[in-house]
Amino acid sequence: xxxxxxxxxxxxxxxxxxxxxxxxxxxxxxxxxxxxxxxxxxxxxxxxxxxxxxxxxxxxxxxxxxxxxxxxxxxxxxxxxxxxxxxxxxxxxxxxxxxxxxxxxxxxxxxxxxxxxxxxxxxxxxxxxxxxxxxxxxxxxxxxxxxxxxxxxxxxxxxxxxxxxxxxxxxxxxxxxxxxxxxxxxxxxxxxxxxxxxxxxxxxxxxxxxxxxxxxxxxxxxxxxxxxxxxxxxxxxxxxxxxxxxxxxxxxxxxxxxxxxxxxxxxxxxxxxxxxxxxxxxxxxxxxxxxxx
Numbered sequence: 001x002x003x004x005x006x007x008x009x010x011x012x013x014x015x016x017x018x019x020x021x022x023x024x025x026x027x028x029x030x031x032x033x034x035x036x037x038x039x040x041x042x043x044x045x046x047x048x049x050x051x052x053x054x055x056x057x058x059x060x061x062x063x064x065x066x067x068x069x070x071x072x073x074x075x076x077x078x079x080x081x082x083x084x085x086x087x088x089x090x091x092x093x094x095x096x097x098x099x100x101x102x103x104x105x106x107x108x109x110x111x112x113x114x115x116x117x118x119x120x121x122x123x124x125x126x127x128x129x130x131x132x133x134x135x136x137x138x139x140x141x142x143x144x145x146x147x148x149x150x151x152x153x154x155x156x157x158x159x160x161x162x163x164x165x166x167x168x169x170x171x172x173x174x175x176x177x178x179x180x181x182x183x184x185x186x187x188x189x190x191x192x193x194x195x196x197x198x199x200x201x202x203x204x205x206x207x208x209x210x211x212x213x214x215x216x217x218x219x220x221x222x223x224x225x226x227x228x229x230x231x232x233x234x235x236x237x238x239x240x241x242x243x244x245x246x247x248x249x250x251x252x253x254x255x256x257x258x259x260x261x262x263x264x265x266x267x268x269x270x271x272x273x274x275x276x277x278x279x280x281x282x283x284x285x286x287x288x289x290x291x292x293x
Contacts, residue, residue: 001063002056003016003017003062003063004136004137010140011140013137015055015056019053020053023052031076031125031127032049033125033127033129034076034127040071044074045087045090046070046071046072046087046094047074048069048070048094048098049068049069049129050067051067051069051131054066055067056133063136065108065134065136066132066134067131067132068098068131069129069130069131070091070095070098070113070129071128072128072129076127077126078128079128080115080117080226081229081230081236083223084223088220088223089216091130092207092215092218096207096208096210099111099132099206105134108135109135109138110137110139111133112135112243113131113132114131114133114240114242115239115241115242117237117240118238120238121239121240121256130241142244145244145246146247149161149246149248159247161199161250164187165185165199165248167188168185168187168188169183171188173286174283176196176225176228176286176290177221177224177225179217180213181201181214181218181221182217182218183199184197184225185197185199186283186285187282189282190280190282190285191276191278192254192256192264193256193257193258193278193279193285194255194257194285194288195252195253195254195278195282196252196253196289197252198221198222198250198251198253199248199250199251200214203247204248205245206245206246207243207249209249210249227292231292232289233260234260237257238255238256239253239256240252241253242254258280264279
């Protein structure tokens, strides 16, 4: 069971989940996501797995919600960048189905689809997977972004995300890749080294609003960026991938490697003061990623 505690100085919720302290550590322990573990089907393609150590649970009166694990493949050692586009389409379809299910629960106020990759991010399971959280509240970062978008619309009558995307297309220096449905770019305001945003070309709010071609184009773009990341330093890039539904759907890729031998650590200025120091200019990051075939 988790407990929500209010932080009066920041006016946001903190989740106390002491039961998560005992979750398994790989590769020292066994992997519950592999066929034969008794926790997943003997054969599967993509699979939705209920988190064994959830931060939120439908049965938890203090922190009602959901925590799911999305298994990208049954192959333990396969990297997300090694999955074919057809597999990423299946992942996007699973995301979409579960997103709709969780949004229908009135106790859930926000649904986050995300992935943590690499030991530098704190990943305990190397098996290719992501997660879906159904929050019983709107996370503060999401709320702040909503407020910024609403303020921009009140001032201009337009979409803030469309303005950012349009400015990046006009400038061109930070655009990395594009297809019929999505554009990938290193935003001028990037907080992380080699940060990438994948933005929908048309203004849509979330996965269920996408057409079948758009879901395939999204899968193609995710795979394109993942391949570029893993080729950049010739090793799997430690990163966080976060889907951002709202006024204008986009995906954030937040990378934690700033050079071949150096990581980006979130220390006092970032973690305590909320101000990010980026060691890599977005223009340089975009050029390096764009040049990778």
